[in-house]
Amino acid sequence: MASQPMPQDTYMQTPTRGIHSSPIFLALTIFVTNATISGISSINSKLFHFQIFESRDITLDSIRISAPGDSPNTDGIHIADSTNIQVTNSVIGTGDDCISIGPGCTNLTILNVACGPGHGISVGSLGKNANEKDVNGLAVRKCTFTGTTNGLRIKTWPSSPARLQATGFLFEDIIMNNVYNPIIIDQNYCPYANCPETVYLIATTAKHIIRVLNLVKIKDIKFRNITGPLPLQL
Numbered sequence: 001m002a003s004q005p006m007p008q009d010t011y012m013q014t015p016t017r018g019i020h021s022s023p024i025f026l027a028l029t030i031f032v033t034n035a036t037i038s039g040i041s042s043i044n045s046k047l048f049h050f051q052i053f054e055s056r057d058i059t060l061d062s063i064r065i066s067a068p069g070d071s072p073n074t075d076g077i078h079i080a081d082s083t084n085i086q087v088t089n090s091v092i093g094t095g096d097d098c099i100s101i102g103p104g105c106t107n108l109t110i111l112n113v114a115c116g117p118g119h120g121i122s123v124g125s126l127g128k129n130a131n132e133k134d135v136n137g138l139a140v141r142k143c144t145f146t147g148t149t150n151g152l153r154i155k156t157w158p159s160s161p162a163r164l165q166a167t168g169f170l171f172e173d174i175i176m177n178n179v180y181n182p183i184i185i186d187q188n189y190c191p192y193a194n195c196p197e198t199v200y201l202i203a204t205t206a207k208h209i210i211r212v213l214n215l216v217k218i219k220d221i222k223f224r225n226i227t228g229p230l231p232l233q234l
Contacts, residue, residue, distance in 0.1 A: 032052070032058060033056050033058075035059075036058070038059075038060070038062045039062050040063055041063075042064070042065050047073055048074070048078045050063070051079075052082050053081055056085075059088065060088070060090065061089050062088075063092070065091070065098075067093065068095055069094075069118070069147075071094065071095030071096075075099075076092035076093075077098075078097075078099075079099070079108065080104055080105065081102070082105055083107055085105070085108050090114070093115070093116055094118040097118060097120065097122045099113070099115070099121045100122045101121075101123045104132070105135045105136075108138045109139045110138075112142045114144045114146070116146035116148045117148060118148050118149070120149065120181075121140060123138065123169070124154060125189050126160070127156045127216040128157045129161070130161045130162050131162060132164050134164050134166070138168065138170070140169075141171075141172045142172075142174075143174055143175075144177065145174070145175070145182075146178065146179075147179070149179075153185075156186070156218070157189055157190065157216070160214065160215040163215045165218070166219075169222065171183075174227070176226065176228035176229075178229060182226065187218070
């Protein structure tokens with residue numbers, strides 16, 4: 001576990017130690033295994049509140065994360081290149097993704113998480129950089145989204161420089177309360193003003209040039225029992 005000093009309006013609160021006099025940004029980074037993190041509150045981080053990277057066998061339980069709905073890049077929990085990660089019984093409200101899942105993740109479970117405000121739970125973006133790894137195995141169950149921009153989202157770049165796939169996802173027993181975009185699968189993701197379409201040459205034959213627009217394959221995605229009212233204004 002590593003920490004870095006942050007600006008004075010950022011702090012973490014724990015049940016046993018109260019509010020730290022020195023604000024910190026909690027980042028779980030390289031080679032963390034067999035860890036349980038519970039009962040922690042993180043408030044107003046300037047960047048990601050939690051980052052899980054190159055880790056395995058971690059449970060985050062009873063986590064509370066809070067940041068204004070208009071605060072950019074304040075993802076609640078970001079997970080990448082990690083295996084067997086569970087996020088359970090937590091409340092997350094941010095100005096970005098409540099939970100974001102990057103490349104190289106395997107066997108993730110998100111259970112009984114309340115999200116809002118924020119951009120929902122996102123897989124990706126995938127396919128921006130070379131040498132990214134697949135995302136295999138994600139279960140999101142019994143989660144509630146309230147007043148979020150998005151609910152469940154998968155986003156991939158159209159100009160991926162390498163082949164990869166996102167597969168084996170289950171989204172089940174989800175409640176959407178006034179969510180603007182409850183489900184999004186976007187394979188043309190680009191957050192910039194100018195996003196030229198890129199087509200990669202895959203192979204040539206005597207008669208044909210074979211091109212593939214998007215090299216990120218999405219398959220075996222299941223949505224079950226997704227319910228809730230839409231916003232009054234769409």
